[in-house]
Amino acid sequence: MVEFGEVLKVIGDFGFFQKLVILALACQNVLLPIFFCSFLFIQSDPERHCDTDWILRADSNLTSGEQLNLTLPREEDGAFSRCRMFVPVDWDIGAIREYGLNETTGCRDGWVYYDTLYDATIVTDFDLVCDRSNLAQVAQTVFMAGLLAGSFIFGPTAEAYGRKRSTQVPVVLLLVFVIVVGVSPNVYVYMASQFIVGAALGGYRINSTILATEWIGVTKRSLASCMSQMFSSVGQCAMAGLVYAIRDWRTVQYVIAGGQAFILLYTWWTPESARWLLEQGRTEEANELIRRVAAINKKKIPEYLLDEVTGEREVQSGSIKALFTSTVLMKYLFIISFAWFSLNLGYFCLVLNVGKLGLNIFLVQFLFGITEAPAHFLCVWVLELIGRKKSLISSLLLGSFFCLLTLAFPRDSAVVITALVTTGKLFLNWGGSVCMVYIQELFPTSVRYKSIHNMRFKIFSIQCAFGFGSELRSFRQTAVGFGSIAYRGAGLLSPLLNILAVYHWSIPTIVFSSLTLTSGALGFLLPETRRKELPDSTREAEGNRKVTNQKAGSGFNAVEHTSTKSTKL
Structure with missing residues (x-):
């Protein structure tokens, strides 16, 4: 019997085929860090005050300064409160000016944000401030929980259905749910979608590396993991530039979806692992794939070698x-x-x-x-x-x-x-x-x-x-x-x-x-x-x-x- 490593040496253990596979599988890693941007590039405590436009019904000609003075309480340092407002009343503007407002409540109609670094973030869109400020960190935790869940879900599928399918399915999920994230109407839909995105990322990262590694010889085996990390580093730089140019987090999600659609176009031509095919007893498919790799690498493979490598295995x-x-x-x-x-x-x-x-x-x-x-x-x-x-x-x-x-x-x-x-x-x-x-x-x-x-x-x-x-x-x-x-x-x-x-x-x-x-x-x-x-x-x-x-x-x-x-x- 001949070990698969010996076959790789004959057909090329790091030829054009292996380089093409590594490049194709590593390209997805450019996008992986960018999926983090919606909860990394935020201002967790932006400048803000309660939306108090209710008072404009009493006098639509109020200046912004007068509106704030009449509707917002002051903190001990003299600044307007960022989380409290006076309870709205049905008085006319004269009565409000004469008697003033004393009873306070939380922001009933949302917030007005100003002096922000971004046009829109999950914090400003979903009002994750004051008593909801912890939800920004909850969103991070949910995403990380998705990454963990991906290890449970896509680890077994790689063994049951192959390395190829376990890398393709996450790519599809990423394309679908990055769009769902971008159109999320509230923070709860956002977090649920991010959980699935995290699971898909976790599954793709681990299984794509295994797939590439199983096609590479011993001297270059480390290249698959290192190249995925290197492309991920490029993605970190791209994320900084992308968010700097586009300050709206939803728009960034749609840009990511465009890149993901490109990845999806060629993912279906990703080859299966011949090692896995041999383990499953699918010798004809493994034979055909080995011949194809040899042709791409411009190598000749003796037929007797295929007979020996795909023969009856002692397990x-x-x-x-x-x-x-x-x-x-x-x-x-x-x-x-x-x-x-x-x-x-x-x-x-x-x-x-x-x-x-x-x-x-x-x-x-x-x-x-x-x-x-x-x-x-x-x-x-x-x-x-x-x-x-x-x-x-x-x-x-x-x-x-x-x-x-x-x-x-x-x-x-x-x-x-x-x-x-x-x-x-x-x-x-x-x-x-x-x-x-x-x-x-x-x-x-x-x-x-x-x-x-x-x-x-x-x-x-x-x-x-x-x-x-x-x-x-x-x-x-x-x-x-x-x-x-x-x-x-x-x-x-x-x-x-x-x-x-x-x-x-x-x-x-x-x-x-x-x-x-x-x-x-x-x-x-x-x-x-x-x-x-x-x-x-x-x-x-x-x-x-x-x-x-x-x-x-x-x-x-x-x-x-x-x-x-x-x-x-």
């Missing part, structure tokens, strides 16, 4: 529970998931505070993006130069160090703090790319369950989300699913952690930096996986370090692990 008997009974694999899963959780918690705490660093929000957002784009080019090179383990440890430790360093400066040092935050965010984002590559290389491909159940009835269940009960399930996909849940769970908690800043501004930084520092130290317990074929069995995954040493001494096609492979392609 390891057992259950996905083996993942949880293996001490080594559970250790790997905990460490990599904790690292992913910690860095994403810090990343989103910084992103959601983009407007609170003391500098122009458009400038800060542009810096966030422009500094990350070249870094992800370097990430590809560094991953191959020093390996996954050292890359992960260094990115976690450096990210936490620069974030903690912000606490040493007074809060009015906007330039210094912005520079440190931008650098810390760069390393945290870098660490996310490393985690995405690392987690796929630590765990084996697949096992067959002892119990056979109908996937149709299991696919949407919690069992299936964690990998129990299906006929054929990937350890790798399960591990990525758990890591993604930790990753998205951190995003869900980040708005709540930022709320703790009301007690002291340093609390969020101390919490996420400490967690990131701890996860960096735990990284020393992981093995190195650089330039290794993806493990096919639990034995190979548990003996990853030993196998690496053997192969390092005799090249990429070195002797196999002493134990018999239980899963072969």
Whole structure:
């Protein structure tokens, strides 16, 4: 039997086909950060006063100053109240001037906003001020909850219905619901739509990376994750420019929909993963796809090679529970998931505070993006130069160090703090790319369950989300699913952690930096996986370090692990 990695070397493990697939799948990532703009580019406490046009019925010739003096109470500092008004009366203007108004109430007819940075935001359109001001942060939390839900929903679908379908469906959902977001009549429809948008984003990001990775050889495997991150950085810059030019959040949603429609046009030609097709026993489709890739890469493939790679496969008997009974694999899963959780918690705490660093929000957002784009080019090179383990440890430790360093400066040092935050965010984002590559290389491909159940009835269940009960399930996909849940769970908690800043501004930084520092130290317990074929069995995954040493001494096609492979392609 021939491993699929050997077939890739024959048909081209990083030819024109692979470059085209990476480019097509990564283009969507330019739009991903822009979906955040409606709740990032807002003024949470805009200048405002209650709408008191009721008094114009008594005298339509009142000046704006007279209207405010007669209808609004004053605060202790002498300014007009921004959340209270006098109760409307049916008196004539003379009586109102003579006796005045004393009884106050909340703003009954909405607010009048002025001196705002934007033409329209969700805060001004939905009146998320005063006693409703917390709904802006609730909207952030709902969106993050959607990202987490996407990990539960689209993780199992990638295994049951393929990588291709699990990337196409989110693209359709994004196109539909970004429009629904733009036409939302109230904040509740907005949040429900954003939840679905978040779920689609979470599903696309994880499954598109897996799809690209499974077509790439060992020497360039890290490129899929790093390119998606790099395109995402470009999207951050584009978001700053787009919102700067278009200050109406609804109009921005329609522009995003236009870009999403372009992505949808070519998404249906995305190829399926041949690895997944072989796992499903769909050998004819895999054969045809392999031949097509060889033709695109201008390579010739011997027919006997296809016969060997798509022949009868010996599959390891057992259950996905083996993942949880293996001490080594559970250790790997905990460490990599904790690292992913910690860095994403810090990343989103910084992103959601983009407007609170003391500098122009458009400038800060542009810096966030422009500094990350070249870094992800370097990430590809560094991953191959020093390996996954050292890359992960260094990115976690450096990210936490620069974030903690912000606490040493007074809060009015906007330039210094912005520079440190931008650098810390760069390393945290870098660490996310490393985690995405690392987690796929630590765990084996697949096992067959002892119990056979109908996937149709299991696919949407919690069992299936964690990998129990299906006929054929990937350890790798399960591990990525758990890591993604930790990753998205951190995003869900980040708005709540930022709320703790009301007690002291340093609390969020101390919490996420400490967690990131701890996860960096735990990284020393992981093995190195650089330039290794993806493990096919639990034995190979548990003996990853030993196998690496053997192969390092005799090249990429070195002797196999002493134990018999239980899963072969």
